[in-house]
Amino acid sequence: xRRSKRLPLEQLTPYLVEPxxxxxxxWPHVFGNDHPVEIEVGFGKGLFLVNSAxxxxxxxxxxxxxxxxxxxxxxxxxxxxxxxxxxxxxxxGRQFMKSHVPPRSLRAIHVYFPDPWWKKRxxxxxxxxxxxVAACADALQVGGEFHLATDVxxxxxxxxxxxxxxxxxxxxPTSVGGDASPVSFLTNFERKAQLRGIPVHxxxxxxxxxVLPPTGCTDPTEVPPASAI
Ligand SMILES: C[S@@+](CC[C@H](N)C(=O)[O-])C[C@H]1O[C@@H](n2cnc3c(N)ncnc32)[C@H](O)[C@@H]1O
Numbered sequence: 001x002r003r004s005k006r007l008p009l010e011q012l013t014p015y016l017v018e019p020x021x022x023x024x025x026x027w028p029h030v031f032g033n034d035h036p037v038e039i040e041v042g043f044g045k046g047l048f049l050v051n052s053a054x055x056x057x058x059x060x061x062x063x064x065x066x067x068x069x070x071x072x073x074x075x076x077x078x079x080x081x082x083x084x085x086x087x088x089x090x091x092x093g094r095q096f097m098k099s100h101v102p103p104r105s106l107r108a109i110h111v112y113f114p115d116p117w118w119k120k121r122x123x124x125x126x127x128x129x130x131x132x133v134a135a136c137a138d139a140l141q142v143g144g145e146f147h148l149a150t151d152v153x154x155x156x157x158x159x160x161x162x163x164x165x166x167x168x169x170x171x172x173p174t175s176v177g178g179d180a181s182p183v184s185f186l187t188n189f190e191r192k193a194q195l196r197g198i199p200v201h202x203x204x205x206x207x208x209x210x211v212l213p214p215t216g217c218t219d220p221t222e223v224p225p226a227s228a229i
């Protein structure tokens with residue numbers, strides 16, 4: 001069996017953002033520049049981050065992954081390629097998006113093949129909740145994109161229902177339910193699904209300025225309280 005070699009921790013340090021995480025983070029501080037930032041939650045073995053960072057060196061990619069072994073595995077892939085536009089945090093994406101990502105700071109969020117937690121009693125462990133989707137809507141700039149994919153039809157229905165119920169997200173035309181990928185596969189799990197002939201469901205939502213601001217409100221991206229409408 002092929003064993004993946006991990007580089008020594010000293011060589012991975014430039015890629016790792018370690019706790020305690022500031023509330024909120026400063027992207028220029030994290031990346032040393034003010035390029036646009038995209039986040040992937042649950043990056044696993046990091047294929048999407050590595051390929052995206054190679055293809056778009058002018059974009060900063062920030063990965064959040066709950067398992068340390070995948071953080072270090074992906075950091076090794078980045079270090080081997082000497083990529084400078086990716087940082088990785090080991091954290092629970094639900095908490096991290098809510099507490100540490102500056103509002104209206106992201107050009108895009110990517111969530112590919114989130115764990116479905118099949119058993120009903122385990123559904124509370126799922127990444128997608130109304131609170132997580134609201135945190136993602138907070139974190140996106142107006143016009144920013146929320147990309148989702150999964151091969152689990154039931155979970156896809158839950159994910160898209162939650163996004164559709166979030167007033168600051170609008171589906172991009174023809175994006176919901178389509179199975180066309182911009183490349184042959186984006187992630188390790190997508191590759192596995194394709195090899196098994198399992199259909200992949202994908203969707204993309206855009207952050208919208210939901211309502212016109214009332215007099216005195218200077219930020220048109222925020223939803224005023226119901227009493228103000
Ligand atoms: C099914 S894998 C998909 C990995 C990758 N996105 C892909 O498509 O190949 C789900 C990944 O999400 C991570 N994960 C699960 N819950 C998470 C959470 N709450 N926050 C961050 N990552 C999480 C898992 O450790 C795992 O690496």
